[in-house]
Amino acid sequence: MKTIASVSFTALLVACSDGGAAPASNDQGTQSETAQKNGETAATVEAGSNGTLNIYSARHYDSDKLMYEAFEEQSGIRVRFREAGANQLLETMRAEGENSPADLIIASDAGALWRFKDAGLTQPLPEGEFEQLIPERLVEPDRQWVGLARRIRGVAYDPERISPDQVDEWQDLADPSLEGEICVRSSTNIYNLSLMAEMVEQWGAEEAQNWANAVVANMARTPQGGDTDQVEAVAAGLCSIAITNHYYWVRMTQSGSDATREAAAATQIAFPSFGDGEGIHVNITGVAMAANAQNTDEAIQFVEYLLSSDGQHRLVDETKEIPVIEDVTWPQGLDAIPEFEDSDTPLDTFGERQSEAQRIYDEAGWN
Template sequence: MSLMKPFLCMTGLALALVACSPNSTGGGTEPSPEIEPGTNGTLRIYSARHYDSDRLMYEAFERQSGIRVLFREAGANQLLETMKAEGENSPADLIIASDAGALWRFENAGLTQALPEGEFESRIPARLIDDKRQWVGLARRIRGVAYDPERIQPDQVDEWSDLADPSLEGEVCARSSTNIYNLSLMGEMIERWGAEKAKAWAEAVVTNMARSPQGGDTDQIEAVAAGLCGVAITNHYYWVRMTESGSASTRDAAGATELIFPTFGDGSGAHVNITGAALAANAENTDNALQFLEFLLTDEGQGLLVDETKEIPVMDSAHRPEGLDLIPDIEPSDTPLSVFGEHQAEAQRIFDEAGWD
């Protein structure tokens, strides 16, 4: 028996949230005529996200499409194992997960299928569509470095290789190597630098660590603010959300740090990952799933998707949520996102051999 909570139906659930969520659509567009949810069938979503704003997103899609949304939320690994256990009887139509490496795990397990062609393809860069069409990117997330400007100069951390410099001995905070964000970052390093250089980097960073890897990205930023380390690896949106926290101490922690987005030192851009979606291998409602993807890749859908998360829209025309004015326009590297997953096993091996817990 699955330990996951059952599918939730969205109809009427988010009305109160809509009333108290300013700019929830992000684009100020004219509302579409409402259609009774269920009139045009059902869509079953397995989502590794956990935000209240997703309920607003589902509700808006229900009203516009007449498609009833049923959703199940859990961690990506738990959803993966559940779908394996369900086999051909899995009710999932669409999978939503954060990180291309996480989406690759579903693909590698045979739990996805190729996306049909759709209008959404003309709205986003080709890099955001898997070359085998097993997933599509819906929002951007940038892995960067938070640093203490009183201890660290920005040119000390503007390339990923800098974190291995002996001058940063005792200054680096990071989370566990098993974390998917770090595995994908290492996957790109393997692709760009080769495994030997990537391993040397990991070994040097371990030498430079101020403490054993622990906690999440927010914990790393707070450690910098507390003076436990001078630099910390983190995704951009954790820092942005801290700047808008209802807790003064959390805002102060963000205010005590600055954020930079290192490159790979070869004229490349930054490590930019995604939140994305994949069509489930045994989906029964593929047309409805495609319609939902089309909705998410509109100005309204993008606004709902990133408003609370503080991720970056993949469409230039979409409204950027409050707080992202603190994040400059970042040029992503041209590394195919698929390699984040393809190099995952090797990335973990390198971390293990380097002693990165």
Template sequence: MLNVYSARHYDSDKEMYKEFEAETGIHVRFRESGAPELLETMKAEGEASPADVVISSDAGTLYRFEAAGLLQPFESETLKAAIPEHFRQEDGYWYGFARRARVIAYDPQRVSPQDVSEYADLADPRFKGEVCMRSSTNIYNLSLMGELIGRLGHDAAQAWASGVVANFARPPQGGDTTQIEAIAAGECSVALTNHYYYVRMANGSPSEQAAAAKVALSFPEQESWGTHVNVTGAGIAAHAPNRSNAEKFLEWLATPLGQSWLTKETREYPIIAGAELPEGLEALPDFRQSDFPLDDLGTYQSEAQEIYDRAGWN
């Protein structure tokens, strides 16, 4: 038996569990909900929690589970060999199994690529009334701000947030897909998004493909520290009743088959070298990725939210 608590919600994940069960004979039960809900559930369950494995997106979210005492360390030579050091928590509390890039989406009819080559460009006054964003409370934005704080310092990060707010085309709303749709509709010309939202649209329904065709992506900071990257990761629950099976599952996620199922529908990048890319990723360019310590993103969350709040980024 294996009990998975997952903040993901993809049909391919259900098939992934079936593949693991067929290969190992370990029956998988899963519970899907938002990360905040899963975290509160596990807190309430305490030592009686049936959770064996926690899967969630973003190192910042995984940090929250770790900080709440809901994960336990797992030292695995198999995972250390398969997963680059940058994409795993140093003490083994979680491992990254898929990576994503936080990029700038823009209207190529109105914006030149060189005008969106850095995250700082979003705060440039030339984009006044042209920036669409989702809420500052979203973990993707909090983690990006965490890196900006770590690299630039508090004051420069605050100036960036205030400059972006001054350029808003409308109040923050929706998800990453909403921002791409807004650019396609002419409501704004630039926005932040994770790469895979664009890839899904570009390979989606006719209407989604039509919207994506009006939008281009910039992978910022190619001449400096590299584009902000993050992970979908997993760790073993603190009171896992089936720890041995949990260990087997995490190591299976780092196999070509596990990687294929984990990234198939999401269109994230696989973590392990040589894993097959999901459909659509071949159209994206190779890019320099940031090496900022992912575990540090969580430590900056409170400061990041304070900066956004002070800037008026709701």
């Protein structure tokens, strides 16, 4: 099996949390060792290398490295990758300018992908078979990115203190009866920004502002930590409702830690709708073509691989995201989540309304 060549960080990076990725505390050392072993540095990753694909990814999962290796074996194309938070990668590409070696950008939120597009760091994807494989909603209108996996923002709640009808709609979280019952992470997190962006699109800015004000009043504590921390807080009795992405909760149910599994077992997961049959908030992990990509044929081959049965399994089996291809078996543990129906809100809206979403949170005092 070929060795994947990873890229050491030599460009100036701006430290900023992306959210949603698994901890990457050991990734940098592993990548540097791999690069040194192969006699490679960031300077050797040259745009236009024959049979090479350069990926900038905001994901940090060991399974992704195996996915790259599987694609290498199948295609004969050598994969090189750089992993960091989405904002770090964006700043790196800005600094690299036209000399950026990036061919593809992978990020875990439509709002994050929009930031690359807004910065002029992407280009329209060439036509490919992938368009026939996924719903139209998962292809950005200007073909700047395509969705690879689905992720749902919902709530985990204590069934002994909260009934299902109290978390049936997002509006329910604004009820004064829930004062002191909600745990959630910072408003600056991209997942919360995308959620609020859809609320603005669905309800209008005034109603979205009222909701944010009421949720702040219902918080059990100052926003802190990640989604897993919120679920653990419910299990510890600090609150009774945690806003979380579905896969954090599913991964907790299958954790090797007894305490983590018990925390998940003390809660149930629900997917609030936007009311009036408007569906639920479903986001994506997606991929974009870099503006200065040279290896476009190789890039499209990789996108189409990720949208194959094998590619989908390798992409989501560890993360517990939801496949976007029909008839692909869902990862173990997803049978525990309730049935859902996506809203029809265009995913690029999550980025376009991002600034407005942050303004609403700021005015509500949601730090």
